[in-house]
Amino acid sequence: MQLHVFIQPIFMPIFSRAGLLSGLGMLLSLAAQAQTPAAPKEAPVYKASLDTAFQKGSGLVLSKLTAQQLENLTALGQVWGFVKYYHPVVAAGQVDWDKELFRVLPAALASRTTAERSALLGQWIAKLGPAAPCATCAKRPALPVRQEPDLVWLTDNRLYTAELQQQLDYLKHNRNQGSHYYVAEGNVLSPGFTHEEAYATHTYPDAGLRILALFRYWNMIQYFFPYKYAIGENWQQVLPEFLPQFVEAPNALQYRLVTLRLLARIHDGHATLNPDATLDQYMGAYIVPAAVKFIDRQAVVLRVRQDGLLPRPPLEPGDILTHIDGVSVVDIVKQRLPLTPGSNEAGQLRMLASDLLRGNTDQTQLQLLRAGKPLTVSAPRYLLDKLPPVRPQPADSAYRFLKPDIGYLTMAKTKQQQLPTIFRTFKNTKGLVVDIRNYPTDFSATQQLPGYFLTKPKAFAKFAKFDISYPGRFLRFSSKFLKPIGTPYTGKLIVLVDETSISLAEYTAMALRATPHAIILGSPTAGADGDVSRIVLPGNLVTRISGTGVYYPDGRETQRIGIVPDVQLRPTVQGIREGRDELLEKALELIDKG
Known part of the structure; x- marks a missing residue:
């Protein structure tokens, strides 16, 4: 018996439309909200929200890092994130921690020694005021612990003096307890990252904003990713590896591509990037109306749109794509796989397949194998945003x-x-x-x-x-x-x-x-x-x-x-x-x- 069932949507581009998948958490959140509607209440006004500096960006101009600057930023990024999530004053929304980063960046970059840098960071933290002694911080939680914080870096003598280590250790043991300005506990079990400025008008953010992007993401993974232990590499080493890449990203596209490389490193299928005009232009505004699936690392046409609304492309289910516009599929996969978030390679290839036939021209030349025989065809592409929907x-x-x-x-x-x-x-x-x-x-x-x-x-x-x-x-x-x-x-x-x-x-x-x-x-x-x-x-x-x-x-x-x-x-x-x-x-x- 032959059973004919179509199991996969035709159009699900990789960083973009596939990235809109809201996932289980959104559904759980909506379900919880539907069951327990919250009474409207007046939102509090936080002092952090009144800081109006840096409206046009960080003002930092930097295109390349020296070895000393790389070390300085590595130390700063770890301390900035630790203080963000541990210090009671930051947790209370008393300071805008993005803006405080921009204020300290020039001096941090200019530091010449570990002692000079540590003194600067120690004074910077001290301006927040001392954290009050914490009576509950030493108590064990009622629930069993799955994973403890990774704070080994606090004792890195190469980056921090003994005095700064002592200051950070005090904060560790007298940290914020309770609610947090930057992290919300909602109706679901995952953290809600709140009060994070999008800087939406900065299509190509300046160097300080790009450094902030890396610091923000790296520390969210450091403290709030439940599978950090399963990443498969030392997360501490990822920060200095990516700092030059973020600083040296020369334009809006390269900034997005280095961000994708970073997202891919946590090996999480949810870590896709939402669409924007820059990425859509890079991937292509047009697509061949056919679905592709990787089988044994070969790009195989799964099905072809044939609803009568568009001319049928010259493809058949089972065709094996070998080249697209003269570029081998093997090379395309090699180039794009590091840019493709996914928990495992099969998931990455699924995402990659959804964009494989995209481009910026309305025609593409495809080399393929059909029943073992080589064939070259010219296939039409159509604007993604103009394609008629598949009939329900x-x-x-x-x-x-x-x-x-x-x-x-x-x-x-x-x-x-x-x-x-x-x-x-x-x-x-x-x-x-x-x-x-x-x-x-x-x-x-x-x-x-x-x-x-x-x-x-x-x-x-x-x-x-x-x-x-x-x-x-x-x-x-x-x-x-x-x-x-x-x-x-x-x-x-x-x-x-x-x-x-x-x-x-x-x-x-x-x-x-x-x-x-x-x-x-x-x-x-x-x-x-x-x-x-x-x-x-x-x-x-x-x-x-x-x-x-x-x-x-x-x-x-x-x-x-x-x-x-x-x-x-x-x-x-x-x-x-x-x-x-x-x-x-x-x-x-x-x-x-x-």
């Missing part, structure tokens, strides 16, 4: 019968209000296929769906939440339980996943895995689970991170690893050429075997 599928396409005794539903279409009807329809079937090779359309549906397979409550995930009282520490949170809904479905459950399954899709797969009779089928998911935290950088560059740690009940990881299927299977070029959905075929086989 009928509302009842959320679910259907694959065979008289096997049902199918896709989370891309399933709504919560449809679930009772779906399970009445499929109650006598011997198996059900749930397709999550997509992004779920309805958060409520993902929360309720597992309950239809359960006879009793079942834990399926544990969490790690940031500790606002000790930035850098993460606490283990209680398990998330699934609750039964009605008479449980007793047939076999096959859950389809692949690298397109990200965030809420992965969370849903975790929940379904905890139900009886479930088999996860496909390839590892994107490896970016959990709530998201939004980050804005100078130039109005908007990105995000996974802000909550998500783990199986036994503590096993999902970040970077993804949801690993029980039965691993990937599409083949031959299957795509024949229009077959090989995963769906395997799902039928597994159900029929009983």
